[in-house]
Amino acid sequence: MHIITEPLLEEGLRILQTVGEVKVLEHPSQEVLVKEIVDADAIVVKFAKVTRECIEASKRLKIIAKHGVGVDNIDVETATQRGIWVTNVPSVNADSVAEFTVGLILAVARKIPEGVEQIKAGEWRRESLLGMELKGKCLGIVGFGNIGQRVARKISGFEMRVIAYDPYVSEEKFLQYGVELVDLNTLLKEADIITLHLPLNRETRGLIGEKELRIVKSSAFLINAARSEIVEKYALLSALKEKRLAGAAIDVFDNEPPSPDDPLLKLPNVIGTPHIAAMTREVQEKIVKTVCDDVVRVLNGQVPLNPVNWVET
Numbered sequence: 001m002h003i004i005t006e007p008l009l010e011e012g013l014r015i016l017q018t019v020g021e022v023k024v025l026e027h028p029s030q031e032v033l034v035k036e037i038v039d040a041d042a043i044v045v046k047f048a049k050v051t052r053e054c055i056e057a058s059k060r061l062k063i064i065a066k067h068g069v070g071v072d073n074i075d076v077e078t079a080t081q082r083g084i085w086v087t088n089v090p091s092v093n094a095d096s097v098a099e100f101t102v103g104l105i106l107a108v109a110r111k112i113p114e115g116v117e118q119i120k121a122g123e124w125r126r127e128s129l130l131g132m133e134l135k136g137k138c139l140g141i142v143g144f145g146n147i148g149q150r151v152a153r154k155i156s157g158f159e160m161r162v163i164a165y166d167p168y169v170s171e172e173k174f175l176q177y178g179v180e181l182v183d184l185n186t187l188l189k190e191a192d193i194i195t196l197h198l199p200l201n202r203e204t205r206g207l208i209g210e211k212e213l214r215i216v217k218s219s220a221f222l223i224n225a226a227r228s229e230i231v232e233k234y235a236l237l238s239a240l241k242e243k244r245l246a247g248a249a250i251d252v253f254d255n256e257p258p259s260p261d262d263p264l265l266k267l268p269n270v271i272g273t274p275h276i277a278a279m280t281r282e283v284q285e286k287i288v289k290t291v292c293d294d295v296v297r298v299l300n301g302q303v304p305l306n307p308v309n310w311v312e313t
């Protein structure tokens with residue numbers, strides 16, 4: 001039996017049914033997941049948390065397949081210790097996420113959502129919507145992997161200076177994209193727009209905190225379409241309230257969906273979207289096939305094509 005924790009495109013169900021019965025749990029609580037995972041051979045997960053408790057409750061689990069890139073909602077260490085494959089779908093959503101990031105940059109720098117709200121409310125207060133031109137400004141990309149590189153490529157027509165920080169990418173890669181490699185402090189000091197494209201893990205949790213937000217220009221904007229916890233929420237709130245940061249565009253929240261009372265969403269200089277950077281028809285159709293094909297491979301005794309861990313034999 002295979003478990004799916006969130007609704008999946010029909011094509012995915014069809015592929016999974018070739019190797020067994022499929023049970024769709026719509027956004028299960030931890031309690032439900034711990035109970036349901038006991039007899040599962042495979043689990044396909046979008047946002048549900050596959051914790052140590054879940055993994056330890058499972059008796060037959062062979063694969064935890066992430067419908068996306070970031071595996072921060074899966075306890076990869078425990079899965080690895082127990083010989084369970086964890087897979088993801090790298091690069092497939094990178095173009096859509098990069099396109100969306102460019103959209104967020106334009107939206108926040110040119111106050112597009114406020115303009116839409118005003119006109120729908122029958123208002124015409126153009127003077128309150130003075131934006132920032134991108135030409136000649138500096139874009140700072142933190143995390144220069146699949147998405148970060150595509151953001152650099154897609155923004156090139158806007159004639160910005162592009163700098164990036166990524167300690168794990170070779171200098172040649174930055175040269176290839178015409179991007180200046182800098183350290184994090186330089187990026188925070190010099191960027192007019194800072195955009196995050198790195199995974200959430202022990203090293204990156206809270207990477208952008210009080211100290212870092214005191215370095216940024218007060219005219220700068222922060223874009224986060226990576227993971228919420230990379231930025232310390234209360235440090236971000238203070239920076240925005242005290243106008244030490246001009247604005248933020250955020251696609252990811254620590255509790256999704258966020259409460260309508262989330263203090264970040266109450267701020268006029270914050271744009272929020274419901275984790276939709278990868279939500280295009282093209283991406284969803286490709287992801288579902290890749291993620292389910294790996295489940296089939298593992299259940300047929302083959303090595304998956306997109307493992308994020310390994311199992312010692």
Ligand SMILES: NC(=O)c1ccc[n+]([C@@H]2O[C@H](COP(=O)([O-])OP(=O)(O)OC[C@H]3O[C@@H](n4cnc5c(N)ncnc54)[C@H](O)[C@@H]3O)[C@@H](O)[C@H]2O)c1
Pocket residue numbers: 068069070071090091093094097142143144145146147148165166167168169197198199200203204225226227251252275276277278279
């Ligand atoms: N909002 C969404 O819908 C959405 C969609 C896709 C991905 N994401 C998030 O975006 C992240 C990046 O995706 P990707 O496809 O570019 O992944 P990727 O693995 O291709 O690139 C991530 C890059 O981050 C770098 N990195 C790691 N630790 C770092 C650190 N401490 N400082 C700077 N750079 C560091 C890595 O070297 C790598 O180059 C994912 O992990 C996921 O959390 C969000």
Ligand SMILES: O=C(O)CC[C@@H](O)C(=O)O
Pocket residue numbers: 046067068069070071093275276278279
């Ligand atoms: O499923 C989605 O649309 C989001 C997944 C995204 O956050 C990812 O890590 O790839």
